[in-house]
Amino acid sequence: MFLRIGFTSGRGFFAATLIAGFLAAMALPGVKTAEAKPFKWAFQGDVQTVDPHGLFETFTLGFQLNFYEGLVSRSADLELQPGLATSWENVEPTVWRFTLRQGVTFHNGSTFNADDVIFSVQRINTEGSDMKVIAGLIKDAVKVDDYTVDLVTEQPDPILPLQLEIFMIMDKEWSEEHGTTQATNVKGDDQGNYANLHANGTGPFMVVERQPDVRTVLKANPNWWGETKSNVTEATFTPISQDATRVAALISGDVDMAYPVPVQDWKRLEGAAGVSPLTGPEARTIFLGFDQARDELLYSNVKGKNPFKDQRVRQAFYQAIDIEAIKSKIMRGASTPSNLMIAPQINGFNPALNKRLPYDVDTAKGLLSEAGYPEGFEVTMDCPNDRYVNDERICQAVASMLARIGVKVDLLAQTKSKYFGKVLAQNDYDTSFFLLGWTPSTFDAHNAISSLMSCRVDGKGAFNLGGYCNERVTELADLIQVETDPEKRQALIDEANKIHSEEVGHIPLHQQPLSWGVSDGVTVAQRPDNMFHLRHVTVK
Amino acid sequence: MIAFVVRRLLQSIGVMLAVGLIAFSLFNYVGDPINNMVGQDTTLEQRQELRERLGLDDPFFVQYGRFLVNAVQGDFGISYRHRRPVADLITERVPATLELSFIAAVLALFIGVPMGVYTGLHRRGALSQVFLSVSLVGVSLPTFLIGILLILVFGVMSQDINAAVGFYLVPQLPTFGRGDTVQLGWWSTGFLTKSGLLALILPSITLALFQMTLIMRLVRSEMLEVLRTDYIKFARARGLTNRAVNFGHALKNTLVPVITITGLQLGSIIAFSLITEQVFQWPGMGLLFIQAINEVDIPVMASYLMMIGFFFVFINLVVDLLYYVVDPRLRADKAVSGGHQ
Numbered sequence: 001m002f003l004r005i006g007f008t009s010g011r012g013f014f015a016a017t018l019i020a021g022f023l024a025a026m027a028l029p030g031v032k033t034a035e036a037k038p039f040k041w042a043f044q045g046d047v048q049t050v051d052p053h054g055l056f057e058t059f060t061l062g063f064q065l066n067f068y069e070g071l072v073s074r075s076a077d078l079e080l081q082p083g084l085a086t087s088w089e090n091v092e093p094t095v096w097r098f099t100l101r102q103g104v105t106f107h108n109g110s111t112f113n114a115d116d117v118i119f120s121v122q123r124i125n126t127e128g129s130d131m132k133v134i135a136g137l138i139k140d141a142v143k144v145d146d147y148t149v150d151l152v153t154e155q156p157d158p159i160l161p162l163q164l165e166i167f168m169i170m171d172k173e174w175s176e177e178h179g180t181t182q183a184t185n186v187k188g189d190d191q192g193n194y195a196n197l198h199a200n201g202t203g204p205f206m207v208v209e210r211q212p213d214v215r216t217v218l219k220a221n222p223n224w225w226g227e228t229k230s231n232v233t234e235a236t237f238t239p240i241s242q243d244a245t246r247v248a249a250l251i252s253g254d255v256d257m258a259y260p261v262p263v264q265d266w267k268r269l270e271g272a273a274g275v276s277p278l279t280g281p282e283a284r285t286i287f288l289g290f291d292q293a294r295d296e297l298l299y300s301n302v303k304g305k306n307p308f309k310d311q312r313v314r315q316a317f318y319q320a321i322d323i324e325a326i327k328s329k330i331m332r333g334a335s336t337p338s339n340l341m342i343a344p345q346i347n348g349f350n351p352a353l354n355k356r357l358p359y360d361v362d363t364a365k366g367l368l369s370e371a372g373y374p375e376g377f378e379v380t381m382d383c384p385n386d387r388y389v390n391d392e393r394i395c396q397a398v399a400s401m402l403a404r405i406g407v408k409v410d411l412l413a414q415t416k417s418k419y420f421g422k423v424l425a426q427n428d429y430d431t432s433f434f435l436l437g438w439t440p441s442t443f444d445a446h447n448a449i450s451s452l453m454s455c456r457v458d459g460k461g462a463f464n465l466g467g468y469c470n471e472r473v474t475e476l477a478d479l480i481q482v483e484t485d486p487e488k489r490q491a492l493i494d495e496a497n498k499i500h501s502e503e504v505g506h507i508p509l510h511q512q513p514l515s516w517g518v519s520d521g522v523t524v525a526q527r528p529d530n531m532f533h534l535r536h537v538t539v540k
Numbered sequence: 541m542i543a544f545v546v547r548r549l550l551q552s553i554g555v556m557l558a559v560g561l562i563a564f565s566l567f568n569y570v571g572d573p574i575n576n577m578v579g580q581d582t583t584l585e586q587r588q589e590l591r592e593r594l595g596l597d598d599p600f601f602v603q604y605g606r607f608l609v610n611a612v613q614g615d616f617g618i619s620y621r622h623r624r625p626v627a628d629l630i631t632e633r634v635p636a637t638l639e640l641s642f643i644a645a646v647l648a649l650f651i652g653v654p655m656g657v658y659t660g661l662h663r664r665g666a667l668s669q670v671f672l673s674v675s676l677v678g679v680s681l682p683t684f685l686i687g688i689l690l691i692l693v694f695g696v697m698s699q700d701i702n703a704a705v706g707f708y709l710v711p712q713l714p715t716f717g718r719g720d721t722v723q724l725g726w727w728s729t730g731f732l733t734k735s736g737l738l739a740l741i742l743p744s745i746t747l748a749l750f751q752m753t754l755i756m757r758l759v760r761s762e763m764l765e766v767l768r769t770d771y772i773k774f775a776r777a778r779g780l781t782n783r784a785v786n787f788g789h790a791l792k793n794t795l796v797p798v799i800t801i802t803g804l805q806l807g808s809i810i811a812f813s814l815i816t817e818q819v820f821q822w823p824g825m826g827l828l829f830i831q832a833i834n835e836v837d838i839p840v841m842a843s844y845l846m847m848i849g850f851f852f853v854f855i856n857l858v859v860d861l862l863y864y865v866v867d868p869r870l871r872a873d874k875a876v877s878g879g880h881q
Contacts, residue, residue: 045831049623056579133581184623186577186594196623212622213831214717214823238717240821241831244688245716252695252715272696386834417571417836424575425584426591441581451581462584 037539039232039522041257041532042246046213046239051195052168053123053183056130056441061166062531063237066218067107068168068201071098071117072161076525076536078283078345078443080162084112084169084202093156093484094139100147104225106171107199107206114143119172119181121151128185133441134167158484162347163442174200204228204535205235213239218534228535235534250275250517256539257524259516259532263332263390269517278516281336283343283528284439285448286388288398288507290314290432293456293467297432299380299410307377308432308466314504315357316367320405321398322359323509330393334513340497341438341448343511345528348445348493353501364405376406382434383411384419389512395435409433429465436465437512439529445493450477453500468505472496545857552853557608559849563842564604573620573836594620607842617839621832626843629828635727636718637817637824641809643744648751648809649802655752656759657791660767671756678753683812687746687819691715694742714739716821743820747813751805758801762794795866803859807852 047063048055055061065073073083085098104112121141124131137160140152153160175181178194199207204224209217216237220230238255240246243262250258251272261269266277290308291297297306307313323337339356342349368376383395392413399409414422423431440447454460454477455469476496483489500506514530525536573596574587591597595606610617616626655675659668678686693701695715702708719735721728730736766772767790775785814826821827825844832840 048621051623054623055577056581130578130582132586133579133583136583186590186618186620186623193624211823212624213827238821240716241827242819242821245691245819245821248691248695248715252699252712254695254715415571415834417573417576417834419571420575421572424572426572426574426587438580441579447581459583459585463580 037231037233039235039257039534039537039539040238040255041235041259042238042240042249042255043259043532044239044241044243044246047216049184049196050199050207050210050216051180051184052170052199052201053120053126053129053131054196056133056166058439058530062527062529062533064168064199064201065166065203065531066205066534067199067203067207067221068170069203070165070167070169071100072164074165074527076527076533078528080165083165084117088161090158090484091150094153096151096153096157096160097144098149098151100149101225102147104202105223106174106202107221108171108174110171110173112169112171112202113146114149115146116169116172117141117149118143119175120167120169123170123175123181123183124167126182126185129183131167131183134163137163156482156484158482158489159347159442159444159446162444166441168201170195171200204230226535230535230537232534232537232539235537247517250519253519256519256522257516257532257537259514259530260389261515261517263330263334263513263515265517266332266515274520275517276520278518278524278526279334279513280526281343281345281511281528282439282514282530283345283443283511284388284437284530285338285341285343285511286391286394286435286437286509287341288317288509289434289436289464289466289468290317290506291429291466292469292505293429297379298430299432301378302373307371307373310371311503312367312371313373314507316364316371316405317402317407318357318364318504318507319360319367320364320407321401321507321509323356324359325401326394326397327510330390330397331510331513334515335389335510336513337510338508339501341452341500341506341508342440342445342497343528346440346443346445346448348490350490350494350497353494353497361404368405368407373406376408378408378410379433380410380412382419382423382431383413384416384435385413387416387419388435388437389515391435391437394509398435423465425462429467431465434465435509436463438463443529445497446477446480449473449480449493449496449500453477453496453505466506468500468503470499470503470505473499473505545861548853548857548860552850552857555853556846556849560604560608560842560846561601563845564600564607567603567836567838567841568600570833570841571836573838576835577620603838607839611843611846616843619832619837619840621835621837621840626839629840630825630843630847631726632728633823633825633828635729636822637810637813637826639730640740640743640747640816640822640824641806641813643740644747644751644809644813645802645806647744647748648755648805651748652752652755653759653798656756657763657786659756660760660763661786663764675753675756678749679757683746683750683815684819686749687742687816690742690746691819713741715742718823743816743822746819747809747816751802751809754805755798755802759791759794759798762797763790766790766793792866796863799862799866800859803855803862807855810851811848 047060050064052064052068070083071085073081075081084101086101088096088098091097100114106112118141121138124135137153137157138151139154142150144150180195184193184196197210204221205218206221208219218235220233240249246258247261247265249255261277269275269277292308294306296304327333327335327337337356339354381395383392385392395411395413399411402409421427423434438448438452450460451463454474456464456467460477473496476492480489480492483492514526516526518524521540523538574591578587595603619626619629622629655671659671662668694713698710698712701710717739718730719739720733721730721736722732730740772785772790775789814830817824817826818830828840829844
């Protein structure tokens, strides 16, 4: 009996539904059939919460965007599109006016209007909210009429709408009814806990079942305002944490789509029947950084001075790295080498500035001798081993490449919790040489210039772990933030990037590849920020 | 007897306190939970504020004390990752782990003991040699690898194998998750659905294999020992049937160490099901714990470790009590010595 049952699971069952659907279509000529298309997908972890204001993290936000929506949205190639707002304009330098979409209802049937927007702005300001970055941009939200809202900013903010896709709107009445007017809080009473497990958005899908860490079932929202090509009527999400198990589930047909797939497994997926890898460039830039702030490195045999304060040493490191070897040997040819700290998909990227310094061991050696280290020196490198695509292997490759110019790298690769606990601000940037990755959450260059490249002053440079500091770059960050003229703004961005490149503030390596696995017959859209949206899925 | 049980329960509190103390002193080395709880653009001030709200800057014994004070009031804290009370999370996960462990233990006992008896009785039999070689695999291969191999054969390759041989040789079995479950009060069971039962097959075999081989080898060596004793020879001399000798006398006398080991192993099955749970994405306590480690979810880790500490003490207690049932000499000793254990 058991043996028979095996047949009906997975692909067999799938084929059976297909045939059944086909027969149904044959039997009723002329009738347009809305076939039930189930779809199953897996990711390495579960969403931590369905509260849209609970955690600012790509996967969680991307998942929530299936059932919640922001005022603006983005297409599969990240182009800005109308969302719950149909249009927006900068009526005054500090006021953005949003015209809201009419006739939109939440999943529970209540109407969407300006009050919900005002309420959501208030909610992201509550204690447990992790959307305070967005909240910090908005000084005030003013209702003009039922379908017009003004968002007032402290200072002129030319890119405010760019950042609002992930600011999702909740229903005021529903939240009040269920006592979840505050964002889910890790510490404290149960405020917000209803929204932690229940969702009521306006999006194309609705949550019908949620078992944390087991499965989440979504159903298409028949009343969605938007147009979609997707024929998915029910979608089941399962977190599968083990890479091998996740890939096996995809190959055996238990899931239709799984991500991430280890780069090393691409060959296997290509060889297996019925599945293939889907890869593309991610908007995340991987780079190396140096401690340039301390007068003596914490982890080095050079005493009394800091070699990384010398630009020649930084440039020597840069030119000692064979980026093409990393690309072909470690990233299976799927990374995009970069000279900028931002990816091509990011607003402000200028291809003219994206030319890397050549890989040249002799020049690197010469620079190092000029700087007074003909024999090289020793330094410890901090590296995460479970955060970015092949992060530890990149670090190992860098270490062996630097060995060719006499620099002995002592590699400390750790799990992300330990790595970030060591190198970030709260532990006083406890690192001498590190690898980090960054995607600007705003999809705008300003975020990278401000967080990674500015001096550590006034809340800027929070992830400038090495303390690279050029006052002009820092000043440019402020100018870029308020410049509303696109051309002038681009010039300022270019200037900052140019200075940073010339001074080798960091060593950009590449944009890492996205790595998904998809069953044949299923089409999905791969967003460069690694978000996956059901509205782009079609199942054959 | 009652004094003995009470004393053991008091000891279990001591064990749990010690486990908790060690656990909290180690949490400093697991990493920083804050960065997993906030997005990359969260400011330093907000991070620090969250850290203070959670009391993560306090010395570990202060954090431990606070955890204990809340725990005795039934509050095990709120999971950093799930943002829900830990007590709820564990209650949800207990059934999955216990059902898996139960099936694994049953498999281990009901296959391991007969195999042990058989190999003990037929030392040179060909089948015995097969059992012994297979058991070597079970003992020496890590659980993780066994799980992956099973997934490979029954999940990935089954279709290809069946296509190659031309008939249905290898069933395709679920390789992750628990299948559909039925809610009985707070207990969710996978025993009542087809997909739930199918989903149990691979993980329970993976989890049982090591214990099965252990029990088999133990029973075998005990049997060999007992079969050499005088009373067995005497029993045979009396003309008792093989069956009565082998099972009535020999097997029964091997049971004391078998019960000890099985009992202790039951604790390990529950505690170490975490590897199996991780490989098969089995939504039990072990998976919860592994994920808690990855995300440095301190309330979950602390509660889980202390609960496992309690399990072990409790199972030991049950094992000790079972001795009384199995071994009449203990009862006799106790009568003579006036109740000292």
